[in-house]
Amino acid sequence: MDRRLFLIASVAAGGIPRAALAAGAEKKEAGGGNYVPIQTLMGTTLRGNGRRGVLSVDCGLEIPDAALRTRAEQSAPRLRAAYLQTVQAYAAGLGPTALPNAEYIASALQRQTDAVLGRPGARLLLGGIVAN
Template identity: 50%
Template sequence: MDRRLVIAAALSLIPAAVSAAGGEERKKGGGAGFVQIKAIVATIVRRDGSRGVITVECGLDTSDDKMRQRATASEPRLRAAYAGFVQAYAAGLPTGGLPDADYLARELQRLTDQTLGQKGAKFLLGTILIN
């Protein structure tokens, strides 16, 4: 059997498999006005003195479609602002200290309003993981 024919036949099946997979973009959840932000990660010092990682998962909830589009377009700037704050906050945590979720949510909401230039997007704090 000719290898070229086998390879050509296999390659011709790829577009059919892709179109059968659904091709439509799937939203992760949270509703039409929800913008999910990728996890923000920073290093911390554990109780035993070794390095650990703090991960903050979050998103934005908007009721206005125009604000949602603005938040989606500003996602790289939002992530940079969030990462800078979480890294500075994690560096100031005492060894083995636990993060203050209320303080984090309040300050990250302030950064959201500042970065977007207006209020209207509600910052939602998902989880804070320490590993």
């Protein structure tokens, strides 16, 4: 059977658009309702061979308070700028053979979070740290 005729017949019968609409309506937000995702943060490092490398940090915020979550979503560019400044400064000082310190990065980013939002209540969650 010709595929074009099959597609035309199924669209005319209403089969494909209904299935597409039903699949789109079931889309779930990643991380739940209290989670605010942050784009991947990157900083430049130096490798042992003298070439440049990348320090990549994946993170997000868990904020149970709705008012603070709204403030965090509105302040996302300021949060990202503060995070980038912290990660880039840390990556620039990272030695060629040194491994990144996850505890230090998490505490530094948490301090930036509290400073930008103006009060504690948002918890920084680290997804992954990759030094390449």
